[in-house]
Amino acid sequence: MTEPKPSATSVVPAVDRSGEILAIDGLKVHYKARQGKHPVRAVDGVSLQIRRGETFGLIGESGSGKSTIGRAVMRLVEPTSGRVHFDGKPISAMSRRQLKQLRRRFQIVFQDPTSALDPRKTIINSLREPLEVQGLATPAALDRVDLLLSRVGLNTSFRDRYPHELSGGQKQRVNIARALVLDPVLLVLDEAVSALDVSVQAEVLNMFAALKVEFGLSVLFIGHDLAVVAHISDRIGVMYLGKLMELGPTDEVLDQPLHPYTAALRSAEPEVVPPSDRVRHRILLTGEIPSPTHPPSGCVFHPRCPYAQEVCSTTVPEWRDVGDDRWVACHFVTSVDGHPHPTWGSPALG
Amino acid sequence: MTSSPLTSDAPLAEGSPLVVNEAPSRRQTPNRRRAAAVGSWLRSDRRAQFGVGFLVLVLLAAFAAKLFAQNPLTQDLNHILDGPSGKHWLGTDDLGRDVFSRLLGGSLVSLRASCIAVGVALLIGVPLGLLAGFRGGITDEIVMRCADTLLAFPGLVLAVGVVAMLGPGLTNAMVAVGIVFAPSLARLMRAQVLSVKEHLYVEAAVTFGSSTGQIVKRHIIPNAVQPVIVQTSLLFALSLLAEAGLSFIGLGVQPPDPSWGSMLGRAYRFMQTAPLQMIAPGLIVMITALAFNAIGDSLRDELDPIRRRRRRFSRTDASVVP
Numbered sequence: 065m066t067e068p069k070p071s072a073t074s075v076v077p078a079v080d081r082s083g084e085i086l087a088i089d090g091l092k093v094h095y096k097a098r099q100g101k102h103p104v105r106a107v108d109g110v111s112l113q114i115r116r117g118e119t120f121g122l123i124g125e126s127g128s129g130k131s132t133i134g135r136a137v138m139r140l141v142e143p144t145s146g147r148v149h150f151d152g153k154p155i156s157a158m159s160r161r162q163l164k165q166l167r168r169r170f171q172i173v174f175q176d177p178t179s180a181l182d183p184r185k186t187i188i189n190s191l192r193e194p195l196e197v198q199g200l201a202t203p204a205a206l207d208r209v210d211l212l213l214s215r216v217g218l219n220t221s222f223r224d225r226y227p228h229e230l231s232g233g234q235k236q237r238v239n240i241a242r243a244l245v246l247d248p249v250l251l252v253l254d255e256a257v258s259a260l261d262v263s264v265q266a267e268v269l270n271m272f273a274a275l276k277v278e279f280g281l282s283v284l285f286i287g288h289d290l291a292v293v294a295h296i297s298d299r300i301g302v303m304y305l306g307k308l309m310e311l312g313p314t315d316e317v318l319d320q321p322l323h324p325y326t327a328a329l330r331s332a333e334p335e336v337v338p339p340s341d342r343v344r345h346r347i348l349l350t351g352e353i354p355s356p357t358h359p360p361s362g363c364v365f366h367p368r369c370p371y372a373q374e375v376c377s378t379t380v381p382e383w384r385d386v387g388d389d390r391w392v393a394c395h396f397v398t399s400v401d402g403h404p405h406p407t408w409g410s411p412a413l414g
Numbered sequence: 415m416t417s418s419p420l421t422s423d424a425p426l427a428e429g430s431p432l433v434v435n436e437a438p439s440r441r442q443t444p445n446r447r448r449a450a451a452v453g454s455w456l457r458s459d460r461r462a463q464f465g466v467g468f469l470v471l472v473l474l475a476a477f478a479a480k481l482f483a484q485n486p487l488t489q490d491l492n493h494i495l496d497g498p499s500g501k502h503w504l505g506t507d508d509l510g511r512d513v514f515s516r517l518l519g520g521s522l523v524s525l526r527a528s529c530i531a532v533g534v535a536l537l538i539g540v541p542l543g544l545l546a547g548f549r550g551g552i553t554d555e556i557v558m559r560c561a562d563t564l565l566a567f568p569g570l571v572l573a574v575g576v577v578a579m580l581g582p583g584l585t586n587a588m589v590a591v592g593i594v595f596a597p598s599l600a601r602l603m604r605a606q607v608l609s610v611k612e613h614l615y616v617e618a619a620v621t622f623g624s625s626t627g628q629i630v631k632r633h634i635i636p637n638a639v640q641p642v643i644v645q646t647s648l649l650f651a652l653s654l655l656a657e658a659g660l661s662f663i664g665l666g667v668q669p670p671d672p673s674w675g676s677m678l679g680r681a682y683r684f685m686q687t688a689p690l691q692m693i694a695p696g697l698i699v700m701i702t703a704l705a706f707n708a709i710g711d712s713l714r715d716e717l718d719p720i721r722r723r724r725r726r727f728s729r730t731d732a733s734v735v736p
Contacts, residue, residue: 138621140617163623165623167621167623168622168623171622172618174614174618176614180614180618181615182613182633183719184636184637193624194622194623197623226719228720239618246622
């Protein structure tokens with residue numbers, strides 16, 4: 065049974081939950097450090113799958129390696145080890161020429177909308193470039209570019225403007241349009257709204273949601289703002305120091321975090337409740353995120369974990385399937401019932 | 415009335431406003447568009463008008479001089495170092511030759527000489543700088559250390575060395591000057607490429623499948639070349655002076671052929687007795703150098719969308735005020 069390609073006019077297309085559009089398998093990306101002989105372990109053994117039609121949110125502090133995963137998926141960095149399969153094809157092992165055709169199917173929107181547009185090209189020329197490079201610049205395709213421009217909320221008067229004449233939000237809309245020109249099925253949004261101010265963020269996020277349905281996209285949404293990622297994602301993965309700590313459906317992960325790091329992240333989120341009414345337990349992390357050149361032994365989170373035991377500093381926790389579509393890397397979590405520690409549990413929101 | 419004269423040759427289907435708007439821009443050939451761009455550049459910038467205008471004037475005068483002016487090589491030893499007169503507009507030199515016709519005859523020699531020098535410098539410096547900046551690593555090291563070595567040499571000594579190797583003559587001398595200029599262009603290009611290639615639009619181009627060649631051609635070169643253009647215009651001026659210097663010490667143009675540099679060289683010897691001799695060739699070297707600089711500055715602004723827009727706007731504003 066093949067999945068019918070959703071057309072732009074259909075209502076919500078049926079999502080085939082069983083199929084995976086992207087599979088990342090034991091991905092490691094180590095950079096050579098400027099000084100010292102220890103490599104920077106930007107991504108250190110990450111496995112995750114993105115299902116057809118879903119939005120997968122990847123969240124983590126800066127330096128946790130979430131953007132590097134996005135770049136590895138786009139093959140902008142070469143993985144040190146591990147594999148990336150897109151639609152069943154091993155993109156991490158393909159030659160540049162083999163990859164060129166396939167690149168039409170997965171595209172990225174970067175964080176910095178200004179740097180992502182060539183200042184010497186008019187908007188329309190930037191949008192046409194992917195078609196020209198791919199040899200698809202037929203008159204019909206070029207006309208479609210105009211439609212796409214209006215679809216992201218920019219009228220035709222923007223066609224012949226230069227990037228410096230646009231605001232940040234408008235530039236990011238152009239970047240989104242450019243990512244959609246080749247009609248991809250997977251879109252990587254690498255902190256795509258982080259550089260925009262809050263009101264524009266909301267607009268662009270809602271546009272993503274609409275475009276996702278309209279174009280039948282699967283999305284890898286990378287971000288550091290819990291609220292933003294949660295708003296748009298079906299499932300989320302929480303990263304810390306190059307490793308996944310927890311992965312599962314968004315609501316479950318946020319309502320009942322299983323990993324101490326997720327719980328800490330959740331409790332650090334600002335809430336709109338008077339202080340007297342706050343019932344949620346606040347977990348304060350001490351110290352800084354350790355250097356990825358010298359990651360801690362055992363569980364990378366143990367130096368900052370309030371519940372760390374002896375075993376945490378010696379043994380790397382297993383990436384464990386705890387049921388209900390959830391995965392956790394913690395010695396003390398073996399089922400979705402949670403962590404054995406008394407202060408554990410769902411941080412109740414007022 | 416069936417159709418307007420403007421659209422009479424268009425098929426009937428192009429009646430919708432969308433198609434009619436599209437049609438002219440699609441039909442425009444790249445050459446015609448380029449010509450239109452050059453036209454609007456020349457119309458909108460006074461610096462360009464001055465620079466291009468002056469150079470065209472010099473070239474026209476030089477060709478006209480071949481037909482109408484006195485022979486720049488004819489000596490009249492009864493009238494040496496004369497002041498301006500009706501017969502000799504700018505006087506005569508130490509061999510009684512007409513300064514005005516030598517000046518015009520020398521202009522072609524001098525301009526050709528600086529074109530050779532700048533051409534050689536561009537051909538060597540820009541590709542090597544691009545390569546060093548884009549490839550980085552060991553390529554960068556090798557190219558830049560060679561450039562450093564060349565820069566460590568005094569320019570004139572290097573030029574003299576190259577001329578000694580290739581034999582005297584204006585072409586060889588200017589090739590030597592071009593080699594002396596090349597390292598500075600290579601460094602400039604490398605520095606530009608290093609900063610341009612860090613931009614996300616280069617990575618974006620990778621993600622939709624551009625080859626390295628396409629990225630260099632579409633993104634790296636157009637964004638990196640701006641200061642190189644300005645530097646090139648400065649090099650034109652500098653190579654005029656280098657030609658003057660080399661001809662002055664006898665390594666450039668060979669007597670009796672005129673060039674601005676050799677005229678300056680000869681006039682210098684009679685500075686005490688006939689100071690006016692230096693003024694004409696000195697002045698024309700200066701104005702030509704200024705013309706090249708003006709073109710370079712104007713071209714830099716024109717090629718940069720941000721500056722171009724700003725200039726056009728400010729000009730419009732200025733013209734509104736009475």
